[in-house]
Amino acid sequence: MKIALLGYGRMGKTIEQIALNKGHEIVLKVDENTVNYDITIADVAIDFSIPSVAFNNISTCLKNNVPVVSGTTGWLDKFDDAVALCKQHNGGFIYASNFSLGVNIFFELNETLAKMMKNLEQYQISMEEIHHTKKLDAPSGTAITLAEDIIKHSNKSNWALNVTKTDTEIPIVAKRIPDVPGTHTVEYSSQVDTIEIKHTAHNRDGFAQGAVVAAEWLVGKKGLFTMKDVLGLK
Numbered sequence: 010m011k012i013a014l015l016g017y018g019r020m021g022k023t024i025e026q027i028a029l030n031k032g033h034e035i036v037l038k039v040d041e042n043t044v045n046y047d048i049t050i051a052d053v054a055i056d057f058s059i060p061s062v063a064f065n066n067i068s069t070c071l072k073n074n075v076p077v078v079s080g081t082t083g084w085l086d087k088f089d090d091a092v093a094l095c096k097q098h099n100g101g102f103i104y105a106s107n108f109s110l111g112v113n114i115f116f117e118l119n120e121t122l123a124k125m126m127k128n129l130e131q132y133q134i135s136m137e138e139i140h141h142t143k144k145l146d147a148p149s150g151t152a153i154t155l156a157e158d159i160i161k162h163s164n165k166s167n168w169a170l171n172v173t174k175t176d177t178e179i180p181i182v183a184k185r186i187p188d189v190p191g192t193h194t195v196e197y198s199s200q201v202d203t204i205e206i207k208h209t210a211h212n213r214d215g216f217a218q219g220a221v222v223a224a225e226w227l228v229g230k231k232g233l234f235t236m237k238d239v240l241g242l243k
């Protein structure tokens with residue numbers, strides 16, 4: 010498979026190693042300094058760039074009939090426009106806030122737990138995410154997915170970053186500590202006990218492996234997909 014890497018930072022480089030080990034070819038690497046490029050030389054593009062350019066990268070792929078996998082977080086105000094472009098050009102597109110198998114299992118656990126906790130008003134929910142200090146967005150895309158999945162099954166109406174106490178919102182604390190690849194915790198606490206689920210990434214390989222699996226799966230398909238489709242969790 011001929012892969013274009015849109016974004017060649019920490020994730021782009023990790024994905025390159027995993028893709029090469031699986032026998033794929035990297036035909037294009039795009040970073041901040043790339044001026045013009047021909048995306049059509051690739052069978053599939055993988056975008057792990059920065060929030061301000063992700064939508065543009067995805068648009069370029071969809072307009073040129075190149076299926077695109079995006080893991081960039083912090084650009085979702087334009088997500089509906091990307092979905093519309095995907096439909097308009099009959100393209101293939103997967104976005105996931107987190108591509109790792111472990112986090113996608115964690116997403117399923119989180120929804121199951123949220124359903125069980127829905128009517129137990131003695132428990133106060135809170136969330137924490139910890140990432141490296143180079144991260145541009147907060148809260149993390151993964152934390153937002155976790156919160157939105159809880160909201161679907163609870164009496165909370167929104168999430169809020171770094172607030173002390175709120176009845177209607179899920180409070181999320183975002184911490185930045187050098188070199189942490191990504192840790193997410195969902196906690197339900199009462200006067201008598203605490204229930205906690207936690208995912209800790211030890212490195213970036215899980216994210217990158219999932220992105221390559223998603224790219225392999227997407228080639229030849231048309232439509233908007235999620236990691237639930239890729240992993241058969243639907």
Ligand SMILES: NC(=O)C1=CN([C@@H]2O[C@H](COP(=O)(O)OP(=O)(O)OC[C@H]3O[C@@H](n4cnc5c(N)ncnc54)[C@H](OP(=O)(O)O)[C@@H]3O)[C@@H](O)[C@H]2O)C=CC1
Nearest residue numbers: 016017018019020040041058062080081082106107108216
């Ligand atoms: N969904 C998931 O599973 C995961 C998502 N992420 C997300 O992926 C994104 C990237 O993370 P990470 O690799 O750590 O970040 P980095 O900052 O290491 O890499 C970002 C890359 O984007 C490049 N870039 C800047 N401008 C452009 C442009 N115009 N076109 C293409 N690329 C450009 C940067 O280039 P330059 O180096 O020249 O500045 C850099 O190579 C983040 O949004 C992060 O939250 C991260 C891990 C997992």
Ligand SMILES: O=C(O)C1=N[C@H](C(=O)O)C[C@H](O)C1
Nearest residue numbers: 082106144149150151190191
């Ligand atoms: O920026 C990162 O590093 C990560 N970003 C993603 C997010 O925002 O959830 C996924 C992972 O946690 C690492």
